[in-house]
Structure formats: C-alpha cells, structure tokens
Amino acid sequence: MDTAISSSVDYDIINVTASFSITSSKTISKKLQIRATNNTIFISFSSATQLFNITSSYVWFNNLTLNNTNVGSSANILNFSLSSGINNFVTDCIFETNEFAIGSNNTSTWNIYSNYDSYTTPFITGVTTSQLLTGYTINNIPLSATSLKVES
Numbered sequence: 001m002d003t004a005i006s007s008s009v010d011y012d013i014i015n016v017t018a019s020f021s022i023t024s025s026k027t028i029s030k031k032l033q034i035r036a037t038n039n040t041i042f043i044s045f046s047s048a049t050q051l052f053n054i055t056s057s058y059v060w061f062n063n064l065t066l067n068n069t070n071v072g073s074s075a076n077i078l079n080f081s082l083s084s085g086i087n088n089f090v091t092d093c094i095f096e097t098n099e100f101a102i103g104s105n106n107t108s109t110w111n112i113y114s115n116y117d118s119y120t121t122p123f124i125t126g127v128t129t130s131q132l133l134t135g136y137t138i139n140n141i142p143l144s145a146t147s148l149k150v151e152s
Helices: 002-007 129-134
Strands: 012-016 020-022 026-028 032-036 042-045 049-052 060-062 065-068 075-080 089-091 095-098 100-104 107-113 124-128 148-151
Touching: 002 026, 065 075, 107 129, 124 129
Parallel strands: 012 032, 020 042, 026 049, 032 060, 042 065, 049 075, 060 089, 065 095, 075 100
Antiparallel strands: 107 124, 107 148
C-alpha cells in the first residue's frame, strides 16, 4: 500500500486484490480511489491509531472491509484531517472497529447528499461532527439512493 500511494498521481485508482494488514497509519494527500472488487477484501490494523489519514479532497474508498482492533482514544479507520477537504466518498464499505470508523477535525456542520440527484441537493443539513461521531440516524433517505455523501 505504501508504494501504491506514494507512486500514484492525482485521480489514480488503486485496485486492492487481496486482504492485508497495515502496521502504521497511511496518509493520503492525493486525489485517489482505493477500491476492491468486493468487500470480502480486508484491510486491517491494530498497532496504529488511524488506518488512513486523508488530507486531500476527492478521495474515494469503495467496496472494502476496513478493520481496526486498536482501542486508543483516536482509533479512527478513516480520519479526514483537512477541514476544507470536499468531495470525499466512502461507498459500499464495511467498518469493523473497536472505536470510531470515521473521524474529522472539522468543527463546522455537515450536509448529507445522495446519488438520487447526483449529490446536488442535500436532503439533511446542519449535522454536527458530534452527532456524526456518536451515531446519527437517517430516516429520510431518498428511496432510489444507493450511496450517500457527507460534506461540510
């Protein structure tokens, strides 16, 4: 994964074809897509506090099972640490974690979009980071939506 991330350029696609474990956090500072053919592909770690630290916009995780067995106070699987980062997607992923699946240092509010209208109009606005981190229930997802985007 280190080589794939470091040798990539903006808008590259990293295809994950086999499960593996990571022993240190990976920073993603490029516009990338990391995807697998199905979410039986596991990326797991236990010795790092964050599996991926995302400092870029336009990062997409697709069709992966992400596993974190660390129980540290900031044990995020995905940490979006660029408060102005936009258009980051997490679709068709499974999170297995002892702490937090997704973290962010964004202190503003968030809007939630769906692919029902190509992510044009938020169907929920003004969600706080605290609400997202403690479990935010959505009851009004558009019927034909198959993925969501959370954006500040």
